[in-house]
Amino acid sequence: MVKVTYRDETLAEDSSPVVVEGNYYFPPESVNKSLLTPSDTSTECAWKGTASYYSAQIRGDTVKDIAWYYADPKTKASHIKDHVAFYKNKVTIE
DSSP states (O other), X not given: OEEEEETTXXXXXXXXXXXXXXXXEXXXXXXXXXXXXXXXXXXXXXXXXXXXXXXXXXXXXXXXEEEEEBSSOOGGGGGGBTOEEEOTTTSEEO
């Protein structure tokens, strides 16, 4: 089981998240979206497409762009459509 937390709050937990480029991508149903809010940030990856971001409000902390996902990925990344990945320097992954 892989679990993502911030200040003891669980953001995501899944027994088999997809690993791409060293990042865990969690299926949407394993993500606690009640702690996440859409961000205005977006970035472009040459082979995955346009990433959208989430920020988090947790125990009084605002963590900007804590996670990202691909709502409409390119063909080679279709297996991570809507899966959520978290920045390793902003969360605890165990």
